[in-house]
Amino acid sequence: MTTENTQSDMAKMFGDFAPKLVSLTDDVLFGDVWEREGLSPRDRSLATITGLIAAGNIDQLNWHIPYGIQNGLTETEIKEAIIHLAFYAGWPKAVSAMAVAKRIFDNQP
Structure with a gap:
């Protein structure tokens, strides 16, 4: 979801304020769920x-x-x-x- 030099939209919105929400969004939701092969x-x-x-x-x-x-x-x-x-x-x-x-x-x- 991100490249080396860019932040995700969630990181831009919440950054240090809610790092766990950023991590769950970027790593789990978009890094895992959205990458599944079923759809x-x-x-x-x-x-x-x-x-x-x-x-x-x-x-x-x-x-x-x-x-x-x-x-x-x-x-x-x-x-x-x-x-x-x-x-x-x-x-x-x-x-x-x-x-x-x-x-x-x-x-x-």
């Missing part, structure tokens, strides 16, 4: 985005939607997943998620 990074991103929406963790989409794009998800796929979840996770969660997605896609080059 592609693209599929893991789709599962993560939909899980975050269903749980109401909309703020985390600010990081995970761009990461999903980096992992191969398209704008259409992300929007369709959000629309689909409106019926399973709740309309307000979907509307909130779509607002985050719109802001991200509107700011893309």
Whole structure:
């Protein structure tokens, strides 16, 4: 998740304040779980985005939607997943998620 000369996003956010959370995120979550062979990074991103929406963790989409794009998800796929979840996770969660997605896609080059 990091290279020799860069810090992870978690390290930038929490650094010395919460080093264990940084370590668990970088080493266990992204260093182990995200690297497992059972799902592609693209599929893991789709599962993560939909899980975050269903749980109401909309703020985390600010990081995970761009990461999903980096992992191969398209704008259409992300929007369709959000629309689909409106019926399973709740309309307000979907509307909130779509607002985050719109802001991200509107700011893309």
